[in-house]
Every structure is written in structure tokens, then in C-alpha cells.
Amino acid sequence: MIVQKLSGITVTLLLLLCQHACANYKAKHLLVCEGTSVYLNCDLGFIHVLDANYGRTDPNKCSEGKTSNELSNVHCFQETSLRTMTVRCNGRKSCTLSAVNSVFSDPCSWTYKYLNLSYECRPLKQIIICEDSRSVITCDNSDVISIHHANYGRRDFVTCPYRRAMSECYFTQTTSMRSRCNEKKSCDLDASNWVFSDPCYRVHKYLEVTYSCV
Structure with a gap:
């Protein structure tokens, strides 16, 4: 009886967790x-x-x-x-x-x-690095990095605020970042024109990366 009751509770909890997760993926x-x-x-x-x-x-x-x-x-x-x-x-x-x-x-x-x-x-992880700055992304345990999307430019006017920020700039770097970081435990990121070239002159840019550890 105890085993049956615990099994019922476990199943109920799993269903609730599944409903929550499925709602995010719907x-x-x-x-x-x-x-x-x-x-x-x-x-x-x-x-x-x-x-x-x-x-x-x-x-x-x-x-x-x-x-x-x-x-x-x-x-x-x-x-x-x-x-x-x-x-x-x-x-x-x-x-x-x-x-x-x-x-x-x-x-x-x-x-x-x-x-x-x-x-x-x-449900992904995200890192944003302002122009001329550096950072690193890492995955714990046996997981490795999988890049979802990356953009070096500016997709809003509030991130990395600067006096030269009043212009949008879409310069996708998804393929580039995947070749740099996918299947690695850690990956160094350098938000600079030297790495990505300058997609929008006189616009203060940032590197925006969403990824998961798989």
C-alpha cells in the first residue's frame, strides 16, 4: 500500500512538472x-x-x-x-x-x-558582452556547449547603454559561434570588431549569445 501511494504521488508530481515544462515548449x-x-x-x-x-x-x-x-x-x-x-x-x-x-x-x-x-x-542560458569586453561560457559535469543564437550588433537601445547606441544593427553570428564553441566545455568570448568585423560603424555594439549545456 505504501509503495502504491508513493508511486501515485510520484506520478502526480511528474505530471505537474511535465505540464509546466510542456507549457513552455508549446x-x-x-x-x-x-x-x-x-x-x-x-x-x-x-x-x-x-x-x-x-x-x-x-x-x-x-x-x-x-x-x-x-x-x-x-x-x-x-x-x-x-x-x-x-x-x-x-x-x-x-x-x-x-x-x-x-x-x-x-x-x-x-x-x-x-x-x-x-x-x-x-529554456536556455544567455550571456551579453558589451563591445570591447571579454567573458567565457562554461558547462559543468559532462555537459558541453550548444549555441542556439548569437548576434553581434544591437537589437535594443537599453542593453550596454552608450551615447552611440541609437541605431539597431543585426549581424547574426550563430554559425561562427557554433564553430567556435559547440561541443566544448568552455569557450572564450571577445566582443570586438577585430573578431567579428564592424557591421555598423559608430554604433556601440554588444555580443548576445543564447546557449544550452547538453
Whole structure:
């Protein structure tokens, strides 16, 4: 009886823990019409964009007040939508982005578009290093580093504040950081133009890295 009771308690606790973890991994779906903004947010973990398209694949979505000519093209895809979203939003706690041609470019002229995307919140570690500074990331026990996302530039105006910070600068370094750090126990990080080159002259930058120990 005692064993059965303890087993029941264990199962209940495991179910509760699973529900909490699954909630963090559950994909969130968003759809915003052209000319408006989308807001991604993770109370726990960091943003990982799964899919995105800026265009039109349905004649009924975002259709109010629009003419038939603006809605008739349902084969409108912007192939770079996912990359745009990942570069700007992956590895952040929150991210606001406008669904406009100036951000995604126009995949189909005269068509009224919308941004359709999905993302999840992943439990990762993060380190931010201001320009001309150094740090190191390490993993304990037998775990090794796995880089999720890296950017050397500026994705907001509050991190590493400086008088030359009033400009955004997206310069993804995910592939570079993976080659430097993946499968290592520790990895030295140097946030400098000498390492990454200067993606935005006269902007005070920072190296932003999200990673896990696996």
C-alpha cells in the first residue's frame, strides 16, 4: 500500500512538472495584418521562431475593407521571412516587429499581406558582452556547449547603454559561434570588431549569445 501511494504521488508530481515544462515548449501562433506590429514574449525562456511568412495564403484573413484585387493572390510567399524573424527575435525575451514591406520587402505588389508566424519559448542560458569586453561560457559535469543564437550588433537601445547606441544593427553570428564553441566545455568570448568585423560603424555594439549545456 505504501509503495502504491508513493508511486501515485510520484506520478502526480511528474505530471505537474511535465505540464509546466510542456507549457513552455508549446508553440504560440500569431497573425498580424500588414501595417501593424507583432509582439513576441517569453515569460520563461527565450524566443525561438519556428515558422514565418509575410504574404497571403488565405483570401479571408486580414480582409476587412479590402478589395478583391488585394485579396485574390493566395500564393504570396516571402522566402526570407523566417530568416528575418530569427535574426531579429531569436534568443530574446521579447521582440516587437512591424509587418511592413520595409522590414520584409514586398513579395507581391498590390496584394494586402499579413505576417503569419509560430514560435516557442526555450529554456536556455544567455550571456551579453558589451563591445570591447571579454567573458567565457562554461558547462559543468559532462555537459558541453550548444549555441542556439548569437548576434553581434544591437537589437535594443537599453542593453550596454552608450551615447552611440541609437541605431539597431543585426549581424547574426550563430554559425561562427557554433564553430567556435559547440561541443566544448568552455569557450572564450571577445566582443570586438577585430573578431567579428564592424557591421555598423559608430554604433556601440554588444555580443548576445543564447546557449544550452547538453
